Amino acid sequence: MLLSAAIVTTLLCFCSLLPASGQDCPSRQEIQGSLKQVQKLLSAHEASYLQSLHNLKKKINLLHSNAGKQTTRTTNSTCPKLDAPVNGRKLGKSQSIGHEVHFLCDPGYELVGSESRVCQESLTWSGQQTTCRDINECSSSPCLNGGTCVDEVNQFSCVCAKGWAGATCQSPVPTSTAAASTLPAATTGPFVRPSRCSIVQGTTHCTCEPGYTISGRDSVTCTDIDECELFHNGQAGRLCLHACVNTPGGYRCSCPVGYNVTRDGRSCKDIDECATRQNNCTKDQMCINTYGGFQCVRVECPKIPNATYVKTSPMRCERNPCPVDNKACSQTPNSFSYHYLAVVSNLSAPRVMFRVSALRPIGDTLRFSLLGGKQARRHFTVQRSDRVTGQLMLVTPVQGPASLEAEVEMSELEKRVQLGRYITKVTMFVSQYEF
Ligand SMILES: [Ca+2]
Ligand SMILES: [Ca+2]
Helix, strand or coil: CHHHHHHHHHHHHHHHHHHHHCCCCCCHHHHHHHHHHHHHHHHHHHHHHHHHHHHHHHHHHHHHHHHHHHHHHHHCCECCCCCCCCCEEEECCCCECCCEEEEEECCCEEEECCCEEEECCCCCECCCCCEEEECCHHHHCCCCCCCEEEEECCEEEEECCCCEECCCCCEECCCCHHHHHHCCHHHCHHHEEECEEEEECCEEEEECCCCEEECCCCCCEEEECCHHHHCCCCCCCCCCCCEEEEECCEEEEECCCCEEECCCCCCEEECCCCCCCCCCCCCCCEEEEECCEEEEECCCCCCECCECEEEEECCEEEECCCCCCCHHHHCCCCEEEEEEEEECCCCCCCEEEEEEECCCCCCCEEEEEEECCHHHHHHEEEEEEECCEEEEEECCCCCCCEEEEEEEEEEEEECCEEEEEEEEEEEEEECCCCC
16 A cells, blocks of 8 residues: 555646646546556455465464464373373373373283373373283193192192192102001101292292292102291290190190190199099098099098097097096197198299298197198298297108198197196198109
């Protein structure tokens, strides 16, 4: 349009200047023809300009729409999240275009699908879905001699055909008695188990069930551990306080007759036959529970010259009243009491075993003394513990099984004249064992 205006202005100036130059002005027809030509020129320019404008608008629109698409892509330019495969791992977290993630499988599994995947322009991942598949250790047919392979995670086990043993059923089981007798006893029976083997990086590793160990004779055969032998003289103490019994895959403690194994499985506890009616004592006998057994006792009153006794309780005899002026009778013991003690062998000494007291002492003096033979004097002594009490002391340990008797005499005196004598008979049952 600027160009067209310039042309028109030039034409008008040209005409206005003509008279001054003294030349003739063009005719009216000539001017009209010129104006028509200028008009044509202007129309052509206008058309060209409009076309350019149209093209320019188109370009601007295209740019605008492209700019819009670019913005949309920027806000949503990640691929969908990929999970790690079951029994495997995913390396790399970025989900942006152009980024890669990698996959690994746990030992014992093999990778199926793509090991690496890339987030593409189309916002999808390249390659195939990745999974981890359990490697079939049985595929190489590791079980020999007709054994059946059982595939497990990262390992296999063989179920051997009859007559074969070992991790891969490689060892023949001796069938004839002659052959079996030439092998150690522990190579057959429940004390031998097949090991479980796995192949890690081409090397076979075999393990045993608890209580078994790989035997030196065959690296793939598990042999029971003899815990009783292994810990026989252990510093931490013996496994069992009495006897240890080795079992396939373990051990147990056993106790002698009359004892049960304690709850902790190591020690032994006496069975109370008297409380559990596991005794054969008759009605007129008393059952005394002892460590490792029991005793049936019957208290019989002593037969002493010049005096007669009567039972006043199951454990006590008292002298019948003496005739007047019968001095021999009045010097015999007024009463006999009976007591039974159960103790374990080798009980530490000295220790108090029994106490005798006068409930209502008469007279001015109480005297306590030990009666009985050599055996009693070797193990016991009697001491006064207070004014009215004497105690029977064990002075040396007693090795069981044994039963010891001791008699404690308590005398009452008044001005050195004896008023009464009271005998307490103590019987001590010592067990064979120290528990
Ligand atoms: Ca064992
Ligand atoms: Ca008992």
